Amino acid sequence: MLDEAVNLENSLEAGGEPERRVRDRGATERAILAAAKRLLAEEGFQNFGINAVARRAGCDKQLIYRYYGGLDGLVEAIGADLGTWVKDRIPEDTGGMFLLTYGDLMERLSLLLLDALRDDPLMRRILAWEISENTEQVRRLSEARSKALALWLERMRGSLTPPKGVDTAAVNAIVIAAIQHLVLAASAGGQCAGLSLKTSKDWEKAATALKRIVRGVYG
Amino acid sequence: MLDEAVNLENSLEAGGEPERRVRDRGATERAILAAAKRLLAEEGFQNFGINAVARRAGCDKQLIYRYYGGLDGLVEAIGADLGTWVKDRIPEDTGGMFLLTYGDLMERLSLLLLDALRDDPLMRRILAWEISENTEQVRRLSEARSKALALWLERMRGSLTPPKGVDTAAVNAIVIAAIQHLVLAASAGGQCAGLSLKTSKDWEKAATALKRIVRGVYG
DNA sequence: CCCCGCTGTCACCAATCGGTGAGTAGCGGG
DNA sequence: CCCGCTACTCACCGATTGGTGACAGCGGGG
Structure with a gap:
């Protein structure tokens, strides 16, 4: 090809x-x-x-x-x-760790998604496209991307049950939004809301903060 | 005019x-x-x-x-x-509440920013532009917008000192990223990561989740 | 064998783009 | 009153866009 x-x-x-x-x-x-x-x-x-x-x-x-x-x-x-995206991004094993808490899982997923988006320019462009236009073209593409992401998340989650008393759908959507915007802003301008996102040290700080946020909600 | x-x-x-x-x-x-x-x-x-x-x-x-x-x-x-944006969006008093904790402040700021962006189409378009292009044009505009936002945050923060042991710059950047992406995605497609963002009820759920997240990091 | 169909190429269309140079029209000062 | 300065308009340029119809050439089936 x-x-x-x-x-x-x-x-x-x-x-x-x-x-x-x-x-x-x-x-x-x-x-x-x-x-x-x-x-x-x-x-x-x-x-x-x-x-x-x-x-x-x-x-x-x-x-x-x-x-x-x-x-x-x-x-x-x-x-x-885009359907092939999922297969390429699923590690076969869970890296030796299993029986995670929901917090463990979401922290891991967040970081994985962050990295996955960071080195997938096509996905980033599609994401930016979705945000900037609302034609039928984009809507279809958006749907495909969204479905791929959802499938990926579902596969990764496995059979773990989410905690009660928390609107996980909303919280997770916000976390995902943060990750996506972070990567998009970094890719476009090298920073986001005053936070520089160029060196790997910058990204470490961002990842740490992201972990802290996820841990804050999911313990 | x-x-x-x-x-x-x-x-x-x-x-x-x-x-x-x-x-x-x-x-x-x-x-x-x-x-x-x-x-x-x-x-x-x-x-x-x-x-x-x-x-x-x-x-x-x-x-x-x-x-x-x-x-x-x-x-x-x-x-x-865009410099005038700040003046229009600063409530004169703090709404009767003062001497807030940093968590109180960030929660309030997050919701204010969310609403401000929700009904400011120009700002949204500029935001989308920043993410999609990287020309000198956009870079200048981005800088102006970023400066306005920073000024707004600073004014709102007042003399409150941030907590120690937390990278507030990074955490806040992520929170802002989440808010911005949420609003952009909603404005473009009416949803974000599977979370519908059309009715005011949808937005209440999002706001609640956002509050929970902010509270999670800043107590 | 020839012919038809499929693959690929080229030429052209109207519309729109950013950009420029020349010309018109109205207001104000002498 | 008239003249000049300035606000404003118009006509045109080359380039590029999405889109279409006509044509060339190879290859397989009759």
């Missing part, structure tokens, strides 16, 4: 013979999808359009219309691809 | 006589700024451009170049205008 993308991309400026493309619809489709994902991850949703994707995929935009029915279909394909 | 803006805007489609504009540079400048702020607040940064602002202000874009030196200058003017 990646090889094909690179090949297609380079075929634009590769000197020498014209380097005729192989006629392989499947490969082209995958190359387009890969190019779209890379483009979105690297450049953001601002300049994400038919022309840009076609340019990066090294093919004509007409093919995007033909194979995906336009940008909407392509975005939908990206959303469908 | 508002009257002028409305007047200028309507002068486009107002039937009847041409409704000649008065030649008043100051008024035009203010009308442009007001139009820009309204446009940004209502439409977001996506379609925020010279043409759109001029269209909404009911004047030629050339005037924007002349009076503000282009979009950058106009954005800068918006940023400068």
Whole structure:
């Protein structure tokens, strides 16, 4: 998949013979999808359009219309691809520790989510997109992302029962919101609410504070 | 200021006589700024451009170049205008309660910030902009917004000393991040991490959870 | 074998973008 | 009254956008 993308991309400026493309619809489709994902991850949703994707995929935009029915279909394909996100981010074992309290679990999950978002530019861009626009396109993508996140959380939680007397849904949503905004702000401007978020030392402080907050509610 | 803006805007489609504009540079400048702020607040940064602002202000874009030196200058003017945000949002008295603990203060501040952001579309759009782009334009605007927020927090805090043993800067940054993301997500999609944020009942639940979190760290 | 279909390319469309230079219109001072 | 300064408008530029129709070339089935 990646090889094909690179090949297609380079075929634009590769000197020498014209380097005729192989006629392989499947490969082209995958190359387009890969190019779209890379483009979105690297450049953001601002300049994400038919022309840009076609340019990066090294093919004509007409093919995007033909194979995906336009940008909407392509975005939908990206959303469908997001389902794989979960599998990649689930450690098989719990790292030797088991029989956790809910507090232990949420602390661990928070830090895992923080790290996962920190090195997933595509997810970050989608998150920013969700916040900035409210088109049908984005709504579908948002739904896919949300479902993936929910599934991830559910898998990680296992069979642990949440404590009583606390609105865990609301509390967890706020914790997740904090994590997401922290990562987004850091990724965009290197800081959040005056807190610098550049060096790994900065992130340690943030992680410590996050742990403290989670521990504060869940003991 | 508002009257002028409305007047200028309507002068486009107002039937009847041409409704000649008065030649008043100051008024035009203010009308442009007001139009820009309204446009940004209502439409977001996506379609925020010279043409759109001029269209909404009911004047030629050339005037924007002349009076503000282009979009950058106009954005800068918006940023400068953000300084007034603080004054509008500071209640004169502390509502009868004084001599608060730091926990009391942060709880109150959190809820105030939540509400303030909830009914300030311009601030929300700027926030979303900060997260989605990293141009010099946005960086300046971000700085102005950040400074306004910091000033607001400082004014509200008064002379209360923070507790020891806690990285209040980091913790507060995370709390603020949570609030901001909550409001942004709600404004865009009506929910955040599976938590619905539409009805006032939804928001009560969120506020309660937020209070619980703040109380958890600051006692 | 030829022909049809599928893959891929190219040329073109109207609309909009940011940006600029030249020209018009009205107010105020002499 | 008239002239000049200034606020303001208009027309145009090249670039880019999303979108469409026509065409080229290879390959497999009749």
